[in-house]
Amino acid sequence: MTIQLYYWPTPNGHKITIFLEEAEVDYQIHPINIGKGDQFKPEFLQISPNNKMPAIVDTAPDDGGEAISVFESGAILLYLAEKTGKFLPDNLRDRKTVSEWLFWQVGGLGPMAGQNHHFSHYAPEKIPYGIDRYVQETNRLYGVLNKQLAGKDFIVEKYSIADMACYPWIVPYAKQGQNLDNFPHLQRWFNNMASRPAVVSAYAKAQEVSRR
Secondary structure (H helix, E strand, O other): OEEEEEEOOOHHHHHHHHHHHHHOOEEEEEEOOOOOOHHHOHHHHOOOOOOOOOEEEEOOOOOOOOOEEEEOHHHHHHHHHHHHOOOOOOOHHHHHHHHHHHHHHHHHHHHHHHHHHHHHHHOOOOOHHHHHHHHHHHHHHHHHHHHHOOOOOOOOOOOOHHHHHHHHHHOOOOOOOOOHHHOHHHHHHHHHHHOOHHHHHHHHHHHHHHOO
16 A cells, blocks of 8 residues: 655654554655645645645555545544555543543644644743643643653553654653653653654654755
8 A cells, every 4th residue: 555645743643654654564655845835725725625734645545435535633634544454443531531531632732732732842932820830731731641641651552553643742851841850750751752763763754855
């Protein structure tokens, strides 16, 4: 199978390259340079109508029909997990829990950390209320994940798309004003994730793309 991946090296982009590397799926990267506005090009909007990357095109969908495009990183992870039969539990209860933590990341950790980045580093003027609000909310969410990881190697019992979704949003922890020493379970998990060969490979691909 070959997946066409429309990608730029951001936390949401890294989620998908981690999955594809872990699952050993053939894929081709199409860089979408968000700094140059590639996400607004008409041909990309046909794949991702919300002008956000990542997005994929599956040229060989399981139903045997024409190619399928998928946008939104959480939806892409679910689609690929179901297609490959990997990193999504078969049993009802663990599958439910993986879905909960995937959506926790998509609806909570990602948006709050993203606002943290914006107000702390990119806003044209420093607004203390905005900075404090999102740094503190990021800190609260780190605490939630830290508690979930107590006594566990992964967010759910086995490695899953929940781990792949969350890890890239923890990578810029210093930029988010966070200290992993305050979250020992999260820190242990983070270090283990960082050493996985597929994660190392995914981030190496990011370096290649950013140099283009």
